[in-house]
Amino acid sequence: MTLVEGAAAPADRPLRRNREFLLLWSGASMSFLAARVTAVAYPLIVLWHTGSPLAMSVVSTAALLPLLLVQLPAGALVDRWDRRRLMLVCEAGRAVAVASVALALATGRIAVAHLAAVAFVEAALAVFYRLAERGAVRNLVHPDHLPAALAQNEARGRAAGLLGQPGGVLLQSLGRWLPFGFGVFGYLVSLLSLLAIRKDFQEERAGTPQRARLSSEVADGMRWLWRQRFLRAALGYVAGTNVLFQMLALALILRVKEAGLPSATLAIVVGIGGVGGLCGALVGGRIQARFRQRTLLVGGALAWTLLIGAMGFTSRPVLLGALYAGTGFVGAVFNVAAAVYQVRTTPDALQGRVAATAGLIGSGTNALGSFAAGLLLAAWGAEPTVRGIAVAMAVLTLFAVLAPDLKGELRDDRTNAEADAGPRPPDANR
Template sequence: MTVLDTTPAPEPAPLRRNRDFRLLWTGAAVSFLSSRVTAVAYPLLVLWHTDSPLAASVVSFAALLPLLLVQLPAGALVDRWDRRRLMICCEAGRFLALATVAAALVAGTVSVPHLAAVAFTEATLTVFYRLAERGAVRNVVEPGHLPAALAANEARSRAAGLVGQPGGTLLHSLTRSAPFLFAAAGSLVSLGTLLLIRRPFQSERSTAPGRLGADVADGIRWLWRQRFLRAALGIVAGSNVLFQVIGLALILMFKEEGRSPATLSVVFALGGVGGLCGSLWGGRLSRRLRQRTVLVAGTTAWAALMAGMALVRDPFALGALFAGTGFVGAAFNVTAGVYQVRTTPDEMQGRVGSTANLIGSGTNALGALGGGLLLTVWGTTRSVLLAAGLMAVLAALAAVSPALRTEERLIAARAPAGPDSTPEETRCPDP
């Protein structure tokens, strides 16, 4: 006679006791903070060294160019290479590149071409690192912990943005090489945490990689076939354009009224705090609400908050409204990240993520260009009201879109035991 073992499976340890996730999170936090510090340090160093805004713009452009040129091939390469080894190589490469800037400053041989090359290299390695780290998360945490893990990651990114800009400025004021020494040390810390992680960063690959171009095309086709993800990405792309208009409008508002840049920094700081709070709530929302509900409610809230920005001029009121937009944006990033990571096959995480990132980067650039033209012709108040109206249109489209009704409810507690499976209740149905 066979006796069946009815002992329930042990509950997984809380996320805070997951050693490998803590190491991955800490190393990435230091790496992202370092990137934020150098992002502000590059133009400051060039202006100090050359007194040329044009030279500063060249270096800044070099730092942004990989977001457009490298995303798609990076996604395909991340999917075919070992994620852990790739991340180790990225941090080692960042350390060497940043160390050359510190050495050049000590030797007094800084040049704009050198800084542009380092900025491009660092940004390229950061693209690879972030795509690999995003795909690794679901392999180092239990399936039910994925919403909390991605919420912690979003909070980490928001905190790095909040601290990195003033931190980079402060370090630059101490000594010109300080931001780059800090970032190089951060790369070593991140490298050390990667070497200590025990769990694999990916599942076994069942198929051999094909040609790079074919792999990139496979990722784009897979994303295009997912009706919900395709429609949601369109809504997000449109909102990115409108937020570029809002960011430029806030700067122009304060300039027209003769307010100091320090006052504007308070508004942006409040927005960062709002984003940090939103990231902490995102994990809860992903467990309780449909992604479609979050998208419709979020775009509606954005429309109302933008309209309020057109009607007030008090810095603290604007800061509160900007904090609201940051809260909604961070919460949506978490819920969208949970949906995308859980529904995308592990072997395609890099390609799908890079395609989504490229669309976001492209619409940001489009929004920056269109926002400048719109503000020149219409002024701040009417431009912000127009942005609010267009955001309301996006909210209405999200509410009535048939594609967004194809989503199934995501419930982390009902996810299957393995990190490599795609649960039936969370799978995006084919069109």
């Protein structure tokens, strides 16, 4: 099946009338919301049952490990297997795993080892689901509608974050098992929406080639990504900014504490920041369509430098929130632009591996950011650390301006992608 045939919707049909995409989007929305609700509930439940910060840390770490351990093999397996069937298995598996926690809580038979195991399984299946869904989108929408579709996906993730965290806390206060009961409901709704979709989630594979070793297939995705000059340089830039934003998130917590403000102030700052990210996601598709990739990188980096720099000179909650919202707005636009670029330029058979490699680079740098933040905050305090983050962002902006590989355009990497993917119908490369 070619990309155009799999895309199903003609260009003159609005995205809002694309039945297959709407089913996928709405089901995934419930899935993402369910994951956010259960994610915030795990540490609360552990702390409530054991009173041990160490036990809470064990379960939280178990939920994060799949981002480092599972992504690369998951990317290769997603490219091997049928995406739709894989997503069905993921949702069924998550529903069963989370239901076991809800049942254990309802009967009073909860154990830290059980919670850690379920947190790991749920997060691992989420990695598979997200990689498969990213590749499926371009086979359900017309190429002209891809930016808008991926912008809606980014908005969905931002909205799930805004609603899921307070929702999980509220449900947990009403009943210890309720966040996990909601998780079961969300995953089942997602599963039913997948069953209702009639179109294929991937192009037809030519023949049944003999499978190479998993490590070889992972390496194939990495080699393809390394040959794309713009993508390679952009990922290096993104890795650097992820380190800085992980540091900024921790610095804001200390900033609020050092200013003598109540802890609820942090919720105000983060909440306003989340709204900025949601707004950026909603308009990200239109912005991405009007500007070159390099313009977005350089302009966004400059905006981040100014916004973070200003955060180093104020402790007013509303102003901090507004500045944080500005960084979230730019970040959401970046995410949309990066998703469109990656999905368009990557061959369908490599979608999982390329997305997994990019995700590993992003999540891998988060740990470095947390560690560096701890050292700097202990040595300098919050205000100088935020200013130092702004200086580091200015250095990354200079990198974005001067890096020769970031001067390449979509045309260059698309040519490489087409050469690797083989011939395609003319309309498939719009």
